[in-house]
Amino acid sequence: MLIKGWFLFGIKNSFFNFPNKIFYLRGLTAILKAIFDKINIKFPQRHFIPILKTNGLRPIFWNYLCCYKFFVIHKKTTVLELRNNRYLFIGHFFKLLIRFRLAVPFPLALICKSLYLFQKRKLSLKNKLVLIFANGEPTQKKWVKSYLAGTPLIVAADGGANHLIHLGISPDFIVGDLDSVTADTLNHYPNAKTVLREDQNFTDLEKTLQFCLERETSEIIVFNATGGRADHALANLGLLQTFSRVVDISFVDNNFTIRIIRSAVVLETQPGQILSLIAIQPVSGITVQGVEFPLQNAELEWGGRGVSNSVTETQVSIQIGRGELFLFLKHSDAV
Incomplete structure (x- = not known):
């Protein structure tokens, strides 16, 4: 009865309502984890589901991706196929569900509602400095700390969050496909709020920049x-060129x-x-003084x-x- 109720909830509130569709599937993957936990199926943790509590939104995001890995290993399909065909994914899920004939108490309705409301609620970042941490070569804290005054918003681009632990900085958001x-x-x-964006046509940094622009941020480092x-690095410099047309942005x-x-x-x-x-591109009319x-x-x-x-003055003017x-300006302490 519980499973029937969950499925009917999904049909009524999710599959016929496009914004909820993906959230419904995420809730189902969380149920799948709970089922595996209950019947004591053991998989190598490095290949499947890490030890996380089955409550809150973050484990749902994570388990959604981990279930992809499960089907890749045991159903001989590919992650790309599952991402492109969510009905294939849910079909696999219900085959397992019917096979096990088990149900576990899990508040899917509450989960779907919470995820949908979180997606609809957009944070305004007007007049707010945003610090984005990508997943490239880590920047030393001495070059970061001067930007931390004034409580800027901290956003990690997927695996960029891994580097923040060593810096002692807590992200407000983690954005990307969450595979890193x-x-x-x-x-x-x-x-930290997790924002799942799976489109593989964009890099995680590009998704993160777009996330900030959607919230009307005025300055990004x-x-x-x-x-x-x-x-x-070259691709990211291309993003710097593109996004600099619409927002004040610098790389450090x-x-x-x-x-x-x-x-x-x-x-x-x-x-x-x-x-x-x-x-x-060819540039004309350049005048540089103070060098x-x-x-x-x-x-x-x-x-x-x-x-x-080499800089010779306390100000450099460029026309x-x-x-x-x-423009590349070397840090004064790194000269």
């Missing part, structure tokens, strides 16, 4: 976006603060800092010119007539 964040990290941050794999790594320049700007600097200007090798109404193209100039530049 570990169970230990999720347990370590019980108050991204850490851990460069270093490590060159392909990831262990060496540089990186931003896009499209118009005149004055930088607060210290003598000896390294400044690099790299043209994204060892100043420019006057110059032109730059993609290439080496503009790299590794640009046409085009876009990557």
Whole structure:
């Protein structure tokens, strides 16, 4: 009767209501975990469900992905097939349910309602600084701590949350398809809100940036976006260029603060800092003052010119007539 009630609830409130559909499936996966727990089926924890309590929303998100792994191992299908065909996923689920002929008390109606309300409730980030932690090479805390004043919002892009433990920073949100964040990290941050976004056409960092833009944030600082794999770093710099058109955004790594320049700007600097200007496309009308090798109404193209100039003043002024530049300013203590 319990299972029948749950299924009827899903038919009435979920399958004919698109926003609830995926939440209904997440609730079902949580029931599946409870069933496995009750009949004492043992699977290697590294391949299946980590030890998490079957209450709250975070375990449901996690178990949803872990059940994918179960069907990949035991049903000879693929994660991609399951992601693209949720009816296949629910079919597997009910086959197991009928086979075991078991029911366990689990508040699916409450879960679906809570997930739906959480999805509908959008946090406004107007005039709020947001710090995003990607899953690239970790940025040292000494380059992060100056941005922590004023209680900014902390958002981790999936596995970026794993790096926050060592920094002693708690995320407000963890965004992505949740295939990189570990169970230990999720347990370590019980108050972090998990935002599952599964679309594989976008990277986790891109999903996280979009999440912030949907909430009208005004300024974003991204850490851990460069270093490590060159392909990831280059792709992330492409995101910097794209999103800089709609929001004030900078990248910070262990060496540089990186931003896009499209118009005149004055930088607060210290003598000896390294400044690099790299043209994204042919750029004209560039004037740079306050550096060892100043420019006057110059032109730059993609290439080496503009790299590794030395700052000589406490302010550097940059004017640009046409085009876009990557600006790399080395941290003063890293010179």
